[in-house]
Amino acid sequence: MDSIDKLTWLHQVAATEAEDDSEDGDGDEEKKSSSSSSSCINRRGKIYTGPVLLQLPRSSPDPSLPLSFLLLVPLLSWYHPSWDTEPDLPTEVLAELYDGRPAFEQRWADFRFCKWPEEVVERKEGGRQEWGSITTKDKGIAEWFAEQNEGFLKDTRVRLETREGGNEGRAKKKVVVISFSHFLPREELCPEKRFLIEPLLPKVIGSQPLREQVERLKPDLHLFGHTHIPVDMEVGGIRYLQWPLGSVGEQGRQTGEMSVKGPVVVFDSKGGGGVQGEVPTRWGAHYKEEGRDVLNTELAPWVKMYWSQR
Numbered sequence: 001m002d003s004i005d006k007l008t009w010l011h012q013v014a015a016t017e018a019e020d021d022s023e024d025g026d027g028d029e030e031k032k033s034s035s036s037s038s039s040c041i042n043r044r045g046k047i048y049t050g051p052v053l054l055q056l057p058r059s060s061p062d063p064s065l066p067l068s069f070l071l072l073v074p075l076l077s078w079y080h081p082s083w084d085t086e087p088d089l090p091t092e093v094l095a096e097l098y099d100g101r102p103a104f105e106q107r108w109a110d111f112r113f114c115k116w117p118e119e120v121v122e123r124k125e126g127g128r129q130e131w132g133s134i135t136t137k138d139k140g141i142a143e144w145f146a147e148q149n150e151g152f153l154k155d156t157r158v159r160l161e162t163r164e165g166g167n168e169g170r171a172k173k174k175v176v177v178i179s180f181s182h183f184l185p186r187e188e189l190c191p192e193k194r195f196l197i198e199p200l201l202p203k204v205i206g207s208q209p210l211r212e213q214v215e216r217l218k219p220d221l222h223l224f225g226h227t228h229i230p231v232d233m234e235v236g237g238i239r240y241l242q243w244p245l246g247s248v249g250e251q252g253r254q255t256g257e258m259s260v261k262g263p264v265v266v267f268d269s270k271g272g273g274g275v276q277g278e279v280p281t282r283w284g285a286h287y288k289e290e291g292r293d294v295l296n297t298e299l300a301p302w303v304k305m306y307w308s309q310r
Contacts, residue, residue, distance in 0.1 A: 002115040007076075014047035049074060050152045056269045066174050070267060073158065073179040073217060075149050077210040080142040081134045084202040086294040089193050093297060097199070097307050104134055104200045120144045134203040146209035153213060176274055178267060179219040183226050185211040188235045188292065189242070190227055191283055195300045201227065214238065220275050221266060230257050232279040233287060241266065243279060257281060 001009075056068040088094070098104075105111050111132040120141055121131050130136040152158055184190060184206040193199040205226055214222055221239050228244045243264055246255030257280075264279050278284070299307075 002117050004117050004120060011049050014049050051155070051158050068174040069176070070269070071158070071175055071177045073152075073177065073219065075179055075181040075210060075213055076145045077181045077183040077207045078141045078145045079183050079204050079206055080136075080139040080208070081203040082137045082139060083142075083206040083208050084187065086187060086193070086202065089199050089297050089299075093299070094199065104203075105132055108134075108204060110204065116141060134200060139208065142207040142209050146207070146213060149213055153217065176267065177217065177219040178221045178223065178275070179214060179217055180223045181210055181214070182224065183207050183210060184224055185214045185222065186235050186240070188233070188287075189224065189231060189240050191229065191286075192292065192294055192296070194296055194298060195303065197303055197306050199303075223266070229254055229283060230279075230281040231283040232281050233284045239275075239278075241279060 051074075052072045054070045054072070056070055058067070101107075116131060130138045131141055187202065187206065190196075190202055190205060193202065196202075215236065215238070219238065221241060224240065224242050225244060227242065228246045228250055230243055232239070232241045232243075234240070243258055244255050245251075245258055251259035265276050267273075267275055
């Protein structure tokens with residue numbers, strides 16, 4: 001079994017109905033709802049791995065007012081090193097940090113544990129050996145994952161609910177769009193390399209094909225993960241948010257904001273609350289006050305302290 005087989009298996013498990021849908025006495029209604037192919041109504045007993053359109057409760061009994069909807073759009077993705085276009089730290093700085101340690105490729109677990117089939121890794125020049133390198137320009141795996149999203153991004157129902165389908169239909173329905181991905185669509189969502197404990201991290205966190213799909217979708221909010229660095233910021237007219245739990249060790253450091261405040265509500269259907277306001281984060285505040293300086297190679301104090309103790 002390879003990694004794509006595992007992904008396919010997860011889709012199949014998610015699509016499997018619960019064995020006893022009538023446990024709570026409402027099974028018949030559930031099944032009636034599930035028989036409709038013209039809408040994406042979420043229901044008990046099934047996990048969706050594609051878009052879901054939720055009709056929201058009316059804030060007013062007036063039937064003349066337009067209905068409100070929430071469209072949730074999960075986007076599959078994978079990273080490629082060429083997504084990182086910002087300058088690397090000087091060779092001498094990296095050599096000092098990594099002196100006596102195995103190469104990054106040996107330490108990055110994905111390169112050891114992921115197993116890709118021929119049609120994914122050999123579709124581009126470089127082939128199987130290239131995908132496990134942080135110097136490759138190949139985007140084959142990232143493009144394969146992005147292609148898996150195209151079916152529902154081109155779906156008429158999804159397009160009509162987003163700005164791609166025109167503002168007229170969206171205004172009539174009052175549709176809010178929230179999209180999700182594990183990896184990062186934009187470089188601005190990760191601090192500069194001088195701030196990172198692992199300065200080579202940007203080689204394995206983002207996807208240009210993902211960015212193109214998010215910008216085509218134009219969601220009201222895009223949620224992402226992977227780097228375990230809380231941030232809430234608007235870039236290119238789209239709001240991006242990561243609010244990670246982090247590991248136990250990280251909860252005392254970079255994800256401390258989340259461990260103190262707990263989960264945050266990003267959307268509230270009651271009273272027309274809609275998408276909630278900005279979540280205060282250390283890096284969101286930093287980039288509001290200071291510009292991004294990718295040419296600065298002076299390591300942050302916490303990075304120096306970390307490496308001095310290794």
